[in-house]
Each structure stands twice: as structure tokens, then as C-alpha cells.
Amino acid sequence: MLSQNxxxxxxxxxxxxxETGPKLTAHFYDRMFTHHPELKDIFNLTHQDxxxxxxxxxxxxxxxxxxxxxxxxxxxxxxxxxxxxxSFNITAEQYAIVGEHLLGTIDxxxxxxxxxxxxWAEAYGVLAKVFTDREEAIYQASESKTGGWxxxxxFELVAKTRESEGITSFELMPTDDQPVAAYxxxxxIGIYLKPAHFEYQEIRQYSLSGAPQQKTYRISVKRESQGRxxxxxxxxxxxxxxxxxxxxxxxxxxRSDARKPVALISAGVGLTPVLSxxxxxxxxxQAPVHWLHAADxxxxxxxxxxxxxxxxxxxxxxxHVWYRxxxxxxxxFEGLIDLxxxxxxxxxxxxxxxxxxxxxxxQFIARQLQEKGVSTxxxxxxxxxxxxxx
Numbered sequence: 001m002l003s004q005n006x007x008x009x010x011x012x013x014x015x016x017x018x019e020t021g022p023k024l025t026a027h028f029y030d031r032m033f034t035h036h037p038e039l040k041d042i043f044n045l046t047h048q049d050x051x052x053x054x055x056x057x058x059x060x061x062x063x064x065x066x067x068x069x070x071x072x073x074x075x076x077x078x079x080x081x082x083x084x085x086x087s088f089n090i091t092a093e094q095y096a097i098v099g100e101h102l103l104g105t106i107d108x109x110x111x112x113x114x115x116x117x118x119x120w121a122e123a124y125g126v127l128a129k130v131f132t133d134r135e136e137a138i139y140q141a142s143e144s145k146t147g148g149w150x151x152x153x154x155f156e157l158v159a160k161t162r163e164s165e166g167i168t169s170f171e172l173m174p175t176d177d178q179p180v181a182a183y184x185x186x187x188x189i190g191i192y193l194k195p196a197h198f199e200y201q202e203i204r205q206y207s208l209s210g211a212p213q214q215k216t217y218r219i220s221v222k223r224e225s226q227g228r229x230x231x232x233x234x235x236x237x238x239x240x241x242x243x244x245x246x247x248x249x250x251x252x253x254x255r256s257d258a259r260k261p262v263a264l265i266s267a268g269v270g271l272t273p274v275l276s277x278x279x280x281x282x283x284x285x286q287a288p289v290h291w292l293h294a295a296d297x298x299x300x301x302x303x304x305x306x307x308x309x310x311x312x313x314x315x316x317x318x319x320h321v322w323y324r325x326x327x328x329x330x331x332x333f334e335g336l337i338d339l340x341x342x343x344x345x346x347x348x349x350x351x352x353x354x355x356x357x358x359x360x361x362x363q364f365i366a367r368q369l370q371e372k373g374v375s376t377x378x379x380x381x382x383x384x385x386x387x388x389x390x
Contacts, residue, residue: 009119014065025057032101041201086138087190087249095128142247147179152244164302169220184253185276190246207272211279222269252382261351263290270357294322298329339368348372356382
């Protein structure tokens with residue numbers, strides 16, 4: 001429990017943080033990596049270079065300061081971050097390092113005096129305990145499952161399948177011949193890679209793109225133009241190669257009642273988590289399931305025939321596809337997803353919506369849903385990379 005004095009001091013610093021912006025977290029990361037270069041084996045340096053990670057951390061730090069007297073509003077973000085940290089196998093010792101350099105950054109940038117530093121130290125200690133307690137619970141839950149584990153486990157690539165122009169699936173089986181842990185459709189897996197030509201270990205989270213199986217996990221990865229890890233997976237990882245995986249994690253998963261209509265909306269490789277949901281719902285859901293997908297064209301349309309087969313097999317499932325550039329191959333619609341084209345097909349107020357894709361796409365979908373009177377409680381989404389609020 002934070003003292004009232006600490007709450008008042010930390011909250012009073014929020015305007016100063018807002019004025020500084022992500023310069024605060026840029027200074028923090030530069031400081032921390034200078035003193036602890038080994039942490040570059042954990043942090044996604046691509047997100048560092050792009051500024052996305054620095055912006056996400058700034059939003060988290062500022063949000064904590066601004067809402068320190070009403071932490072309930074931060075709980076959804078805390079869970080999202082804790083799940084991601086569990087996939088990185090973050091430890092209490094690493095939280096201590098972060099705390100040291102956060103306080104050092106505040107001191108060096110603002111010279112606020114000892115009272116402010118002491119208040120931030122107390123506030124950070126409370127927040128770190130919230131995260132370490134929650135992450136320890138996640139570790140224990142993962143370890144206690146049938147087929148579960150804690151930390152890292154060795155897997156072998158047993159199948160590699162090209163799904164479209166740019167997207168390839170990787171099927172992974174544990175080398176200990178034991179079953180794999182079940183997961184919630186929509187969750188992701190953490191993959192750890194350190195080939196000889198990588199300067200640092202690279203960790204990525206990829207959505208599990210199929211319904212839970214007892215023996216294998218499947219991820220489907222888009223080759224990114226500047227993606228070191230995706231290029232390695234596409235060009236170098238071959239059947240028989242070994243990788244290390246962290247247990248499934250994530251707070252974006254299917255959670256609707258079996259009698260409630262749902263819409264699964266995606267663009268590009270954003271279909272991976274919702275495809276896991278679609279496969280899982282085929283025999284269990286008792287209400288309409290609407291599949292809405294956008295792709296550049298048929299060459300970039302992954303799992304096309306598979307989804308057609310799944311939706312055709314159920315009278316409760318409908319499929320709607322948009323191609324931005326049809327190139328002579330027709331989809332249901334041309335251009336961007338326009339929800340007004342589905343008037344009379346979807347009951348907007350009674351349906352739960354799960355969507356994933358580029359942030360701009362998800363913002364576009366969220367705005368359309370809001371215009372139709374859909375409440376935020378009906379919207380569930382996943383951002384690839386650092387979390388952003390739509």
C-alpha cells in the first residue's frame with residue numbers, strides 16, 4: 001500500500017513526464033544497456049530502433065504516474081504486460097535493474113530532489129511486486145499443466161508449409177517426446193533464437209495459428225522486409241532444426257459464451273490468432289460465427305482453402321473476404337473492410353468482435369464498430385509488438 005504522500009508526489013510529476021515524452025525512456029534504455037548490455041539478449045532491438053518500445057514504456061510510466069491514485073484502471077494493461085513478460089521469462093533481479101535505471105534517469109533528467117526519488121522508489125517497488133507476483137503465478141500455472149513447463153523447452157521443426165506469398169507455417173514438436181500444454185485459442189508462443197550470425201539472442205512472440213493439439217504447436221510467420229528473425233525462419237530454419245520455446249502466454253483469447261454471436265476480423269498475418277479461434281469453434285459454438293478477412297490480393301491470402309472448408313462445413317459460419325488489389329481474382333468485396341456492406345448480416349449489439357492486424361487497420365475497424373454502437377466490452381484485440389491502445 002502506497003502512502004498518501006508518495007501518491008501525491010508521484011502524481012505531481014505526471015505533467016513533467018508528459019512534457020518530456022519518450023525522451024525519458026530513450027534516456028532510460030540507453031543508460032540501462034550501457035550498464036547491462038546482456039539485457040540486449042532479451043529486448044527486441046528492432047522495436048528499440050523503431051522507437052515503438054520506447055513509446056510503449058513511456059505510455060506505461062506516464063499512465064502509472066497519472067493514475068497512481070486509481071490503479072484499477074491500469075489492471076488490463078498490467079495483465080497484458082505480465083503475460084508478455086512471462087514469455088520473456090523476466091525475473092525479479094531484472095526488475096531491480098530496471099528500477100535502478102528508472103530512478104537514475106529521473107534524477108539525471110530532472111534533478112527533482114531526494115523526496116521525489118524516494119517516492120518513485122516506493123511506487124516502483126509496489127508496481128514491481130504486482131508484476132513479479134502475477135508473473136510467478138503465470139509461471140506456476142504453465143508448469144502445472146499437463147504437458148506444461150517452466151522456462152525454456154527444446155522443440156524440433158517437423159514441418160514447414162508455405163501458406164501464401166510471404167507467410168509460412170512452422171510446426172514444432174518437443175524433443176522429449178512428451179505432450180505439449182493446451183492453450184487458449186488466440187494466445188502466442190515465445191521462440192528464442194541465437195544462430196551464429198546473430199549478435200544477440202532474439203526472442204519473438206508468434207500467435208499459435210491452429211486449434212490446440214496434444215503433440216505439436218503451429219506458428220505462421222510473415223516475412224517482414226526488415227525482419228531479421230522472420231527472414232531467418234523463412235530462409236534458414238529447416239525441418240529437423242531445434243529451437244527453444246517458452247510456454248504459451250497472452251491475454252487475447254476467445255472467451256465468449258457458446259451461445260453468443262462472434263465476428264473474427266483480420267488483415268494479413270493478423271489472421272493467425274483468430275484462425276486458432278475459428279478451428280476451435282467449428283464443433284463447439286452454438287451461435288453465428290462471422291469470418292472477415294482482408295488481404296492485398298489472392299497471392300497474399302493465407303489459409304484461403306482451409307478457411308473455406310471450415311466455414312462451409314458449418315451452417316452457423318459465414319465468410320467475407322476483401323481484396324485491396326483483386327488483380328482479376330475476385331473476392332467478396334474490393335478495397336478495405338467496410339462494415340456497412342454487412343448490414344443485416346451481423347447483429348452489432350449482440351456480437352463479440354475479435355480482431356487483429358496492423359495497428360492502423362485495427363483503429364479503422366474500432367472506429368467503424370464504435371459508429372455502429374458497439375461497446376468497448378464487445379471488442380477484443382491484439383497488437384503485434386509493443387501494446388498500443390486503440
